[in-house]
Amino acid sequence: xxxxxxxxxxxxxxxxxxxxxxxxxxxxxxxxxxxxxxxxxxxxxxxxxxxxxxxxxxxxxxxxxxxxxxxxxxxxxxxxxxxxxxxxxxxxxxxxxxxxxxxxxxxxxxxxxxxxxxxxxxxxxxxxxxxxxxxxxxxxxxxxxxxxxxxxxxxxxxxxxxxxxxxxxxxxxxxxxxxxxxxxxxxxxxxxxxxxxxxxxxxxxxxxxxxxxxxxxxxxxxxxxxxxxxxxxxxxxxxxxxxxxxxxxxxxxxxxxxxxxxxxxxxxxxxxxxxxxxxxxxxxxxxxxxxxxxxxxxxxxxxxxxxxxxxxxxxxxxxxxxxxxxxxxxxxxxxxxxxxxxxxxxxxxxxxxxxxxxxxxxxxxxxxxxxxxxxxxxxxxxxxxxxxxxxxxxxx
Ligand code: C5P
Numbered sequence: 151x152x153x154x155x156x157x158x159x160x161x162x163x164x165x166x167x168x169x170x171x172x173x174x175x176x177x178x179x180x181x182x183x184x185x186x187x188x189x190x191x192x193x194x195x196x197x198x199x200x201x202x203x204x205x206x207x208x209x210x211x212x213x214x215x216x217x218x219x220x221x222x223x224x225x226x227x228x229x230x231x232x233x234x235x236x237x238x239x240x241x242x243x244x245x246x247x248x249x250x251x252x253x254x255x256x257x258x259x260x261x262x263x264x265x266x267x268x269x270x271x272x273x274x275x276x277x278x279x280x281x282x283x284x285x286x287x288x289x290x291x292x293x294x295x296x297x298x299x300x301x302x303x304x305x306x307x308x309x310x311x312x313x314x315x316x317x318x319x320x321x322x323x324x325x326x327x328x329x330x331x332x333x334x335x336x337x338x339x340x341x342x343x344x345x346x347x348x349x350x351x352x353x354x355x356x357x358x359x360x361x362x363x364x365x366x367x368x369x370x371x372x373x374x375x376x377x378x379x380x381x382x383x384x385x386x387x388x389x390x391x392x393x394x395x396x397x398x399x400x401x402x403x404x405x406x407x408x409x410x411x412x413x414x415x416x417x418x419x420x421x422x423x424x425x426x427x428x429x430x431x432x433x434x435x436x437x438x439x440x441x442x443x444x445x446x447x448x449x450x451x452x453x454x455x456x457x458x459x460x461x462x463x464x465x466x467x468x469x470x471x472x473x474x475x476x477x478x479x480x481x482x483x484x485x486x487x488x489x490x491x492x493x494x495x496x497x498x499x500x501x502x503x504x505x506x507x508x509x510x511x512x513x514x515x516x517x518x519x520x521x522x523x524x525x526x527x528x529x530x531x532x533x534x535x536x537x538x539x540x541x542x543x544x545x546x
Contacts, residue, residue: 160189187207188211278312342383343368421455
């Protein structure tokens with residue numbers, strides 16, 4: 151999260167039931183090193199207390215424009231902010247923003263700001279679809295405001311429909327993303343992630359302990375940097391990264407087919423998947439019955455997807471991964487040369503697989519670059535900054 155560190159946001163809370171989610175949002179943002187100054191409308195204080203928000207952010211909450219001696223909170227707070235985020239934003243507050251009204255502290259801060267404004271609407275589906283709200287939202291978009299959601303779902307009133315606020319975790323992701331440098335703007339990135347599953351029979355198979363976390367983190371980081379991401383994933387328990395085009399596959403053969411389908415339209419290919427080196431030569435379509443004796447499985451090699459892509463005549467910029475259990479440096483550099491990769495990220499398998507954090511060593515033509523232990527999203531961002539630099543150099 152190093153890019154988000156030292157950033158300051160004003161979190162504006164307006165009076166809707168989704169205000170309770172603002173507490174979790176504030177907590178997540180603070181956890182990522184962001185300074186959060188909360189500003190609430192008077193109506194919002196009926197849904198969540200300023201004391202809760204102050205405790206979570208460590209800063210007194212701004213509510214009333216007359217509460218500071220000089221009456222300049224709206225200018226001071228919006229000047230030091232890197233962004234103002236309104237979550238939840240009611241239909242009424244969106245209407246105020248669209249018309250440039252400034253009749254309380256939060257709306258005045260929005261009008262006086264010189265930083266980006268992000269708005270997360272939350273309201274009943276009829277209020278959302280009302281022509282006036284839709285007109286106001288269009289006006290905000292035309293004014294350069296970023297709309298975060300809403301989404302379809304169950305509403306506090308018991309109805310179901312459009313107008314539900316994004317979850318705190320999704321909002322935090324979007325907010326942090328706005329602070330990332332757009333080094334991959336418009337680039338098409340194809341990523342493989344997770345394990346593969348090679349069937350033995352109708353119910354059994356060979357797989358590995360890859361969780362997919364690193365590949366999914368790279369997909370998220372690439373999108374934050376402005377890339378258009380296609381993620382080809384083996385079976386994992388992870389949520390689909392917001393905004394990525396997702397292809398769910400099972401075996402290495404399926405992964406290979408999905409990659410072949412997309413690779414022509416790819417600028418950068420990143421092979422993070424732990425692809426099984428072998429598959430069962432003749433998987434049984436029925437469940438194999440035990441007979442008390444030994445069972446011999448014949449294994450046959452799988453195609454090397456990354457080596458195939460890197461050897462294409464018009465190959466995209468290729469990044470490989472190597473998980474080794476010993477001789478990391480030697481094996482990784484050998485692998486990079488054998489597969490003719492401009493960049494390879496290596497890690498110790500026993501430390502990396504399934505873990506939330508990791509250490510990486512990047513190998514490229516200039517040598518080795520050590521990325522110290524960090525969570526996988528932080529590592530993904532650093533890796534992609536490195537890859538983007540090499541990719542741009544290669545093109546110029
Ligand atoms: O040779 P090794 O399997 O260690 O290489 C690892 C790298 O190659 C990873 O980037 C992995 O995604 C990729 N790979 C592949 N297809 C295979 C085996 C590995 O794309 N069959």
